[in-house]
Amino acid sequence: MVFEVRNWKRYFLSSAIFLTLIARFADASTVLTLPQAISDALHTQPQVFQSAHAAAASRDLSRAAHAVLLPQISLAAGSIWSESRAGTPLFVAANGPREVIGRIQVSLPLYAPQLYALAKVAKDQSAVALSQEKEAQLTVVTRVVNAYFQLALLKTQMTIWRSTLDTAQRLYRFTHKAYTAGAVSELDLVQTALLRNNARTGLQQATAEARAAMRLLNLQIGRAPDGDVVLPHLPASDNPLPMPSMLDAEARRTQPLIQAADRQISVGHAQANVQRGAMLPTISADASYGVDTVTAPQGNDLGWQGAVTLNMPIFGFGAHRQRIAAAQEQVAVLRSARQALILQINSQIAHDYGSAQAAQKTLANARRAAHEAHLVYIMTSKGYFAGALNALNLAQAEGSWVRSRLRLSSAKVAVLMTRAQLDLDMGQYPEKP
Secondary structure, three states, rough: HHHHHHHHHHHHHHHHHHHHHHHHHHHHHHHHOOOHHHHHHOOOOHHHHHHHHHHHHHHHHHHHHHHOOOOOOEEEEEEEEEOOOEEEOOOOOOOOOOOEEEEEEEEEEEEHHHHHHHHHHHHHHHHHHHHHHHHHHHHHHHHHHHHHHHHHHHHHHHHHHHHHHHHHHHHHHHHHHHHHHOOOOHHHHHHHHHHHHHHHHHHHHHHHHHHHHHHHHHHHHHOOOOOEEOOOOOOOOOOOOOOOHHHHHHHHHHHHHHHHHHHHHHHHHHHHHHHHHHOOOOEEEEEEEEEEOOOOOOHOEEEEEEEEEEEEOOOOHHHHHHHHHHHHHHHHHHHHHHHHHHHHHHHHHHHHHHHHHHHHHHHHHHHHHHHHHHHHHHHHHHHOOOOOOHHHHHHHHHHHHHHHHHEEEEHHHHHHHHHHHHHHHHHOOOOOO
């Protein structure tokens, strides 16, 4: 009997441990990290799919442009009847009263500068579409990052207001008992009730704002709008910022906008080469095998035919030269636009870099202010419970403490957001905070 009881105890203990581990893993799986939110958005947002399809279409057009440079195989078959008079066809192009054609033809461009340039244009346009796809993904990531940190801030403020409400309720109950015993005045009771009501109002407002922010984030990452989102603890980053020159250099290397501008310039050069190619000769080779006869086709009528064709423009009244000049001017426009874009990105990095530095200093000041406000609140609450201070003094101390904690939470999120914005300015996804 003792053995059976021990076995049941061991079984109950192991089951409890197993259920606890399952609960922990379940809770951990519901925590939404920033990289997971970004990944979900990139797999669900229609804007990402739109840019991906556009890039795929551009790649297909590039392959088609290069396929034109390869041998083309076709089949020509038909029967032509022509009216004749005294055995002589009335049409100059006709070979006889009836012509039968059945040939397999192969054509190959031996020298076609314009086709080569068109293939280069298609390839560069495919590269532009790829950069635009990355740009669309970065736009989606930017929205997700902003929504994620906004929700993190509001959830932190909810926690602060909930803690404040719990403290205010305990304070009100204590004051009510003291007022019933005649130890405190009615003003103290009313003041503590006001503290409780203010905390409840703050919690209700933060909850409503957090619910709206949660709905927005769920829409961004492709989840049910009313689903709950659990965020991990977001520690403020104290790592030193890199030099602005390093950020500028990294942006030139990884920013999709700059990559798209570079490839647009390549497209402009290729389009100018298309116009130059129109002024050059083209050489093509054609070969065919089959039958072309005015009599009934016979097996011995099959034969080969080959041709090499040269086509060279001589004079076009300057049309091609003007198109070349226009294409060169367009390249100059694209170069100037690239320089303007780099200036804009560098200016944005400089602004966000200053914001990141200011956020870091604000965080340090907010930490000191919150620590000092907490000490004042502790000393004031002790004085109130000892009867040396009234509820008005306690309300002032608690208000300062609540405001300092709210500012501290905002400062922590501001540090994370400004650093994430610097990553986005460089065309990179923010790392896990």
